[in-house]
Amino acid sequence: MLLIGDPGVGRLAVLARRRLELLHEAGARIGTTLDVGRTAEELAEVAVPQFADFAAVDLPDPVLHGEEPGPLGVDPPLRRVAVGSVREEPDLYGVGDQVGYVPSTPQARSLETGQAVLEPVLAEAGGWLAQDPARLTRVLRAGIHSLITVPLRARGTTLGVVSFYRSGQPAPFEEDDLSLAQELAGRAAICIDNARRYTREHTTALALQRSLLPKGRPEQSAVEVAYRYLPAQAGVGGDWFDVIPLSGARVALVVGDVVGHGLHAAATMGRLRTAVHNFCSLDLPPDELLTHLDDLVGRLDRGEGWAVDSGQADSGIVGATCLYAVYDPVARRCTLTRAGHPLPAVVGPDGGVDFVDLPAGQPLGLGGMPFETVEVELAEGSQLVLYTDGLIEDRHRDIDAGLDRLRTVLAHAGRPPEETCEAVLDAMLPARPSDDVALLVARTQVLGPERVAQWELPSDPAVVSRSRAAVTEQLAAWGLDELSFTVELVASELVTNAIRHATGPVQLRLLRDRALICEVSDGSGTSPRLRRARTEDEGGRGLFLVAQLTERWGTRYTSDGKIIWTELPLP
Known part of the structure; x- marks a missing residue:
């Protein structure tokens, strides 16, 4: 018992105030990020020199990767993640070193019992010296004399251990210091576990998203592409x-953005990307494709007919934007439409930059409004630049300033798409972007007249034989004589069907691209249907024959009718 006026009262009051100040500082400085390593460093920085002269935080590798830690001890060893020191101490383990504590050490006892261990006089702590007698004897000679080890426990799980040493401070650790060390470690352990859980979700979401994004480059000749995806720090x-x-040697370029972050956003992105692929297989016009995607997002938000739990986190998509463009290397024209997405940029062969004046459209999922398209002619060697809003907008810069900066960076003639991507990211992004960024650069190429042949045919059965002769002659000019029989037969069947069942003028076109493309267009909006003819049927086998002879075939609709197309591999 201490009486008023006793000198000890004043000393205890000062110590209590200092401890409260230290705990307050720990609450403010530990856990400022969701990074496991940085949180461990913050614990060491708070402890030194206010509480200890040397502090070390040891964690198992699974915790650093966001995983659940297994049993801790000698095997597997821990890794020194953070060190705080009033002076350099070369004989103690450094950051990055693996540490396998022998069972007699205070650290191993802390991990085993889940309790803090106090060693007021290290020179008398044989268990501590057993870890590495030669090295730790040098540590004692350097002046380190007292130790407290505390397990880092949060939510019933031991995540690692923190060691506090004293050397310069003459007073050894006492029992009162033990409770303060436990309080510091307890607060830090919660922050480390929060960071570990975030790391696990972030790693899982990133792996999911990367698995859903394109791998490599698709085989096509319409554009030369380069792309980048950078996840946000948040x-x-x-x-x-x-x-x-x-079909028809064309290519679709797509960039989209689902609002939000985490697993839900990544999974939703995958669903929308798959949907775009499916709609592309139907050869829908750009505005119709976005209309179907808009309807899909609305149905996903409403739960696709299921009762949606409104209290469940991430139960809806909230919002998504998309820009969809189709480039035709034969006509050198590009048709674009967008749903609330940033404007695309076009870099001409001379380095001039224009943002396509494209109606914004509303974000996907709102419904009720049509999407508008714009068609532009692109000179060979032009670059079409598509991106998400994270590239041009952040908390320190509005969209207009970002677009001006992007225009300046893109104004460069003759730069390959890969170099354009690098230049844009280097100039536009901060060191720690607050939003993820997708960037797609496509340099246009042309399928010249020497690789295209087309014939306007009257709706007269007599032209079928002339079309076969024209096809044979053209294939010979291209050096593809061995395809003559097959292509002649395919063209004959398609032209015959168009004359017999369709209306208006008929056009036959051959394209020599990565494959040989044969197209027949007419004025009818009715698509032929592949069916199995019965034995007694006199017709109905032509389209089946076309499907067997070609690698792919299909129908796409135009404003004037439809086009039946086929592809055959080149020899």
Whole structure:
């Protein structure tokens, strides 16, 4: 018992105030980020020199990767993640070193019992010296004399251990210091576990998103592409991009952005990307494709007919934007439409930059409004630049300033798409972007007249034989004589069907691209249907024969009718 006026009262009051100040500082400084390593460093920085002269935080590798730690001890060893020191101490383990504590050490006892261990006089602590007698004897000679070890426990799980040493401070650790060390470690352990859980979700979401994004480059000749995806520091988002080969040597370029971050955004992105691929297989016009995607997002938000739990986190998509463009290398024209997405940029062969004046459209999922398209002619060697809003907008810069900066960076003639991507990211992004970024750069190429042949045919059965002769002659000019029989037969069947069942003028076109493409267009909006003819049927086998002889075939609709197309591999 201490009486008023006793000198000890004043000393205890000062110590209590200092401890409260230290705990207050720990609450403010530990856990400022969701990074496991940085949180461990903050614990060491708070402890030194206010509480200890040397502090070390040891964690198992699974915790650093966001995983659940297994049993801790000698095997597997811990890794020194953070060190705080009033002076350099070369004989203690450094950051990055693996540490396997022998069972007699205070650290191993802390991990085993889940309790803090006090060693007021290290020179008398044989268990501590057993870890590495030669090295630790040098540590004692350097002046380190007292130790407290505390397990880092949070939510019933031991995540690692923190060691506090004293050397310069003459007073050894006491029992009162033990409770303070436990309080510091307890607060830090919660922050480390929060960071570990975030790391696990971030890693899982990033792995999911990368598995859903394109791998490599699709086989197509319409554009030369380069792309980049950078996840945000705050979490993986729902940005995506795609390059999808279409019929007639055309290509679709897609960039989209699902609002939000985390697993839900990444999974939703994957669903929308798959949907775009499916709609592309139907050869829908750009505005119709976005209309179907808009309807899909609305149905996903409403739960697709299921009762949606409104209290469940991430139960809806909230919002998504998309820009969809189709480039035709024969006509050198690009048709674009967008749903609330940033404007695309076009870099001409001379380095001039224009943002396509494209109606914004509303974000996906709202419904009720049509999407508008714009068609532009692109000179060979032009670059079409598509991106998400994270590239041009952040908390320190509005969209207009970002677009001006992007225009300046893109104004460069003759730069390959890969170099354009690098230049844009280097100039536009901060060191720690707050939003994820998708960037797609496509340099246009042309399928010249020497690789295209087309014939306007009257709706007269007599032209079928002339079309076969024209096809044979053209294939010979291209050096593809061995395909003559097959292509002649395919063209004959398609032209015959168009004359017999369709209306208006008929056009036959051959394209020599990565494959040989044969197209027949007419004025009818009715698509032929593949069916199995019965034995007694006199017709109905032509389209079946076409399907067997070609690698792919399909129908796409135009404003004037439809086009039946086929593809055959080149020899």
